[in-house]
Amino acid sequence: MPMKVAIIGGGAAGLMSAAILLEAAPKAEIFIIDKNDGLGKKVIISGGGRCNVTTGIQDIKVVLTKYPRGGKFLTSAMHKFSPSDVYQWFESHGVPLKIEADSRVFPRSNDGHDVVGVFEKLFKKSDVKLVLNTQVINIKKIGKSFEVELKDEPPLLVDKVILTTGGQAYRQTGSTGDGYAFATSLGHTITELAPSLSALFTQETWPAKIAGLSFQSVSLGPEGRLGRLGRLRTSGPILFTHKGISGPAVFALSSLIAFEKFDAKHPLEIVVDLLPDKKVSDLTSSIEAIKLANPRKSWLNILAEFVPKSLAEVICLELKIDGEKKSHDVSKKDLARCMDWLKGVPLHIISRSAGDEFVTAGGVNLKEVDPTTMQSKICPGLYFAGEILDIDGFTGGFNLQASWATGHLAGTSASHH
Ligand SMILES: Cc1cc2nc3c(=O)[nH]c(=O)nc-3n(C[C@H](O)[C@H](O)[C@H](O)COP(=O)(O)OP(=O)(O)OC[C@H]3O[C@@H](n4cnc5c(N)ncnc54)[C@H](O)[C@@H]3O)c2cc1C
Numbered sequence: 001m002p003m004k005v006a007i008i009g010g011g012a013a014g015l016m017s018a019a020i021l022l023e024a025a026p027k028a029e030i031f032i033i034d035k036n037d038g039l040g041k042k043v044i045i046s047g048g049g050r051c052n053v054t055t056g057i058q059d060i061k062v063v064l065t066k067y068p069r070g071g072k073f074l075t076s077a078m079h080k081f082s083p084s085d086v087y088q089w090f091e092s093h094g095v096p097l098k099i100e101a102d103s104r105v106f107p108r109s110n111d112g113h114d115v116v117g118v119f120e121k122l123f124k125k126s127d128v129k130l131v132l133n134t135q136v137i138n139i140k141k142i143g144k145s146f147e148v149e150l151k152d153e154p155p156l157l158v159d160k161v162i163l164t165t166g167g168q169a170y171r172q173t174g175s176t177g178d179g180y181a182f183a184t185s186l187g188h189t190i191t192e193l194a195p196s197l198s199a200l201f202t203q204e205t206w207p208a209k210i211a212g213l214s215f216q217s218v219s220l221g222p223e224g225r226l227g228r229l230g231r232l233r234t235s236g237p238i239l240f241t242h243k244g245i246s247g248p249a250v251f252a253l254s255s256l257i258a259f260e261k262f263d264a265k266h267p268l269e270i271v272v273d274l275l276p277d278k279k280v281s282d283l284t285s286s287i288e289a290i291k292l293a294n295p296r297k298s299w300l301n302i303l304a305e306f307v308p309k310s311l312a313e314v315i316c317l318e319l320k321i322d323g324e325k326k327s328h329d330v331s332k333k334d335l336a337r338c339m340d341w342l343k344g345v346p347l348h349i350i351s352r353s354a355g356d357e358f359v360t361a362g363g364v365n366l367k368e369v370d371p372t373t374m375q376s377k378i379c380p381g382l383y384f385a386g387e388i389l390d391i392d393g394f395t396g397g398f399n400l401q402a403s404w405a406t407g408h409l410a411g412t413s414a415s416h417h
Contacts, residue, residue: 003028004158005414006148008136008179010034012043012403013386013410014164015119020411021162022126028415030128031156033148035135035174040116042166042173046400047104051112054086054404055397056099066398068196068255070391073366074402077374081408083401093118104397131156139163139182141379160381162410164403167360167387169195179388180363187378189365191390195357196258197399199246203267203348206318207240210310214239218249219276222257223269223346232256235276245272245347252394254352258361267348274307274342283339291335295328302327303338315341359399363390374410385410 005021007014010032018032032039043051057063060078064071081089087097087105095118096108107114123130131150138149139161148156165179180190214237221233234256236249253270262268275283283306290302300323303312316323319341321334364384368377376382385406393399 003160004031005029005160005162006031006033006146006156006158007162007164008033008139008148008182009164009166009175009386009388010036010039010130010132011164011166011175011386012040012400013166013388013407014162015040015043015116016404016407017162017164017383017385017411017414018128019119019122020408021415022122022128024412024415026126030126031131031158032123032128033131033134033136033150033156035133037133038116039119039130039132040112042170042175043116043400044112045170045173046112047106047397049112050106050110051115052104052106052395052397052400053090053097053115054083054105054401056083056087056103056105058082058084063398063401066396067391067393067402068258069361070366070389070393070402073369073371073389074391074405076372077405077409078401080412081405083397086401086404089404090115090118093122102396136165136178136182139186141186141381144381146381160383160414162383162385162414163388164384164386164407164410165388167363167392168193169357169360169387175387177360183364183384183388186376186382188368188376191362191365192259193360193362194258195352195354195359196255196361196392197251197358197395198254198356199241199353200244200250200254200349201351201353202244203264203350204244206314207244208242209314210240210308211242212240213308213310214247215274217276218272218274220249220253220270220272223271223344238272243353244349246353248395251358254357255361255392255394257349258392262349262351264350267350270347270349271344272347274345278343280339280343283342284335287335287339291327291330295326297327299323299325299327299330302330307342358395359387359392361390361392363388366390372409373413374406375413383410383414 098108135151140147146161166175168177218238219235234252237247239247374383386403
């Protein structure tokens with residue numbers, strides 16, 4: 001009798017585990033069950049439709065630092081299927097990739113469909129059974145086997161289950177967190193869940209005035225002594241929005257503060273250094289030189305030599321300095337206040353942008369899963385991979401990389417009888 005394996009969820013982790021299982025145990029009967037009518041719905045829309053497949057960073061130690069939760073657990077999976085292995089795997093399966101300047105890896109076609117297409121072609125040539133438009137409603141352990149209960153369909157009896165139902169972010173893609181209940185019913189615990197990688201809303205309303213303005217390299221973090229958050233800082237691009245801030249540096253911060261509580265009454269105070277490569281003293285000397293050479297120029301226009309004019313207007317408004325004032329008349333104290341503001345823009349975070357986070361932080365407790373096989377330590381024959389686990393990374397291809405790596409490992413391990 002061939003071994004029967006049910007893979008619950010045809011997202012990144014499920015697809016990779018199926019592909020590897022197919023290769024390692026060609027005789028196994030493999031079922032991929034997904035409630036969607038197609039495979040890899042989230043993969044297709046990831047990276048703005050371009051699919052940031054993995055990272056170009058080669059050093060695995062560095063890669064593992066990009067996971068605020070789960071980095072250590074990932075060590076084994078990541079060594080077995082590293083970002084460069086992922087790169088080669090997709091290229092050898094007919095998807096040429098490219099590494100962009102910021103180390104993100106995309107298909108050269110800039111089309112996420114091509115990534116999912118690899119799996120579709122593989123499965124078409126094989127006996128993998130795609131059970132689409134089908135929702136799993138429960139999983140029971142019966143002796144050494146599993147009974148997978150399906151909505152409006154007879155149940156499926158299998159020898160092994162790979163649970164890859166993802167998190168609960170972007171629920172419209174089918175990832176509604178169902179797997180947490182299945183894992184719990186099979187004896188697992190789920191750690192606290194929280195949205196991660198989201199834009200942040202601020203109490204300040206001035207970001208709306210410069211919505212759309214971005215800075216390529218800023219540094220930001222919580223202000224003052226906030227216990228374990230006190231020294232936390234992230235850096236990278238920022239985008240001002242109608243309600244606050246967004247962009248990779250902000251997503252990284254949102255990830256680090258995923259479990260912090262804050263609201264309009266108890267905002268989280270952060271500061272943004274808009275010019276992290278410049279010292280206040282150097283900035284002050286440069287602006288003083290311009291001021292001296294242009295005594296009759298308005299202060300607004302002087303500031304606009306350093307930052308976009310719309311932001312210069314915000315600075316004047318926020319600091320209550322008349323922007324039309326001749327630069328000659330601006331006091332040393334006001335000049336210093338402007339420079340301090342640029343080096344530490346104060347913002348009060350009141351909420352996360354709900355519903356459009358990229359990933360769910362938290363998940364199946366990693367203590368209950370063997371990191372060298374992805375098999376449950378509680379329920380033999382049950383494997384986990386992907387975002388359902390208590391693993392989440394920053395933006396930059398790290399979340400898909402974790403799904404490919406854990407999916408690869410789960411597929412390999414499940415192939416052993
Ligand atoms: C908008 C967006 C953009 C992103 N961009 C990137 C990026 O560019 N790079 C990157 O690394 N990461 C990105 N991510 C994160 C990344 O896409 C996910 O972490 C990754 O896809 C998770 O893979 P997964 O296989 O664990 O779960 P998912 O891809 O979420 O797949 C889970 C699957 O399980 C199915 N399912 C769930 N419950 C059931 C059930 N009861 N019955 C049947 N089927 C079920 C779902 O339909 C779904 O297809 C992005 C996320 C979002 C939301």
